[in-house]
Amino acid sequence: MKSEFAYEEAQRHLKQRNRFAALAGMLGLTTILAVGTAATSDEAIVLVPITSERVELSSGGIEATYLELVSRDTALMLLNRAPESLDYWMESILKLADPAARGSLKAELIKIVDEQRGSDISQAFVIAQIHVDPDTLTSTVSGTLKTFVGAQVIASQTRSFEFIWQRRGLSLGLTGFRQLPAQEEESQ
Incomplete structure (x- = not known):
């Protein structure tokens, strides 16, 4: 049993x-x-509607529209500055920086802050056109750069600036920027 x-x-x-x-x-x-x-599978993020177009960032690549919007906002942030807001200005740009380029960008920005701190010099940038290349992750922003001392405009020049981006997963980070020489501006 x-x-x-x-x-x-x-x-x-x-x-x-x-x-x-x-x-x-x-x-x-x-x-x-x-x-x-x-x-x-491709990963995608639908971005907040800041334009009338639907903008999506996916693991398949960066859309030209998205790169243009990021370049526009970065150019306006970087090229519009006043002595009163230099610390906020620098921190805002560093938030956009790619982690690998953060140190070199900070060094460039500190030079600008040191030159401008304590002065009455401000600048404003009016965008005329933006060219983007999603394949190389570069963008060129052209427009009028105005320099002020107090309320007086002391210079108004047509300038072009190149922004270089790096992609990490679904994020886009600024790795560098430079003012283009006059001959490169004309060829754009």
């Missing part, structure tokens, strides 16, 4: 073990399929 009872009990435990093993196998297979699907 004891052996029959032990045999039935062992069979019940074996069936239960086999059900758990089948369940574990199905869960493992489901996990492998989910990881495979996540690794091979």
